[in-house]
Amino acid sequence: MISLTSPVETRAHQWPAGLKLGLLCFVTGLLFITDHLIFHSVFLLAIVVLYALPGRAFFKSGWQHLKILWPFVLIVVLWHLWTDELQRGSIIAFRMMSTVALANLVTMTTRLSDMIDVVHFLAKPLYRSGLNGRALELAIALVIRMTPVLVSKGQNLTWAWRARSTRHSGWRIILPFTVLALDDADHVAEALRARGGLINPEK
Numbered sequence: 001m002i003s004l005t006s007p008v009e010t011r012a013h014q015w016p017a018g019l020k021l022g023l024l025c026f027v028t029g030l031l032f033i034t035d036h037l038i039f040h041s042v043f044l045l046a047i048v049v050l051y052a053l054p055g056r057a058f059f060k061s062g063w064q065h066l067k068i069l070w071p072f073v074l075i076v077v078l079w080h081l082w083t084d085e086l087q088r089g090s091i092i093a094f095r096m097m098s099t100v101a102l103a104n105l106v107t108m109t110t111r112l113s114d115m116i117d118v119v120h121f122l123a124k125p126l127y128r129s130g131l132n133g134r135a136l137e138l139a140i141a142l143v144i145r146m147t148p149v150l151v152s153k154g155q156n157l158t159w160a161w162r163a164r165s166t167r168h169s170g171w172r173i174i175l176p177f178t179v180l181a182l183d184d185a186d187h188v189a190e191a192l193r194a195r196g197g198l199i200n201p202e203k
Contacts (some may be wrong), residue, residue, distance in 0.1 A: 006108040008058040010070075017114035018121070020106045028099050033074050040094035047101045058108075065104050065197055068151060073097060107144065116141055142188065 012020065051062045073093045080089020119137050126136070149157070154177055160171035 005111055006054075006058055006061055008054050008061070010054045010058065010109055012105070012109035015109070017110045019117045020095060020110055021115070021118055024106050027102060031095050031098055035052075037091055038097065044094050044098050044101075045085055047098055047105070050105065051101070054112065062101075062104060062108060065108070065148070067102060069100055070098060095143055112141060112144060115144070138192070146184065146188075149184070150177075150181060 033039070040139055051059045073096060074097065076093050077086075077089050080086055094197070118135050123136050126132070149180070154173070156174040157177055157180075158169050161173055
């Protein structure tokens with residue numbers, strides 16, 4: 001498993017994780033209550049500038065994480081073009097790119113351990129009520145760490161198919177990809193059991 005935290009140090013790396021996550025929630029809410037195309041265009045441009053400020057390596061790394069978003073953006077734009085609502089589709093596409101890019105920016109500048117500390121603080125009421133908040137903490141950590149791993153393995157399967165066939169892979173890699181995902185899940189489950197499982201540390 002790998003971390004999405006960027007090795008390129010920025011000023012945002014020094015900000016508290018709770019502050020960054022709080023700002024992310026606030027700005028995301030602001031984006032969803034605003035329906036002005038110019039605002040969303042300028043806001044997305046500002047995010048591109050934020051990615052570019054730390055340098056080329058940081059920008060390239062951020063772009064690699066966001067490439068998976070483009071098929072969804074294309075679908076949204078084409079659908080609203082078909083329904084003659086291009087402006088509305090553009091707003092939705094800009095909003096989608098901005099929110100995901102901001103979330104990715106927070107992830108790139110925040111250590112996973114700091115995020116888990118914030119989740120642990122927010123999950124304290126669960127511990128007090130006798131519920132197992134550790135499961136929530138581990139679930140968030142696994143999603144953050146395993147998502148890029150699965151994306152990378154899907155790309156490797158696609159490249160392997162292209163090396164052996166002139167046809168587009170499409171649905172043909174779904175089964176091997178599912179087997180790989182299940183195999184990874186099995187290994188993670190074994191590792192968790194070897195380390196005590198999901199025992200509530202607060203008990």
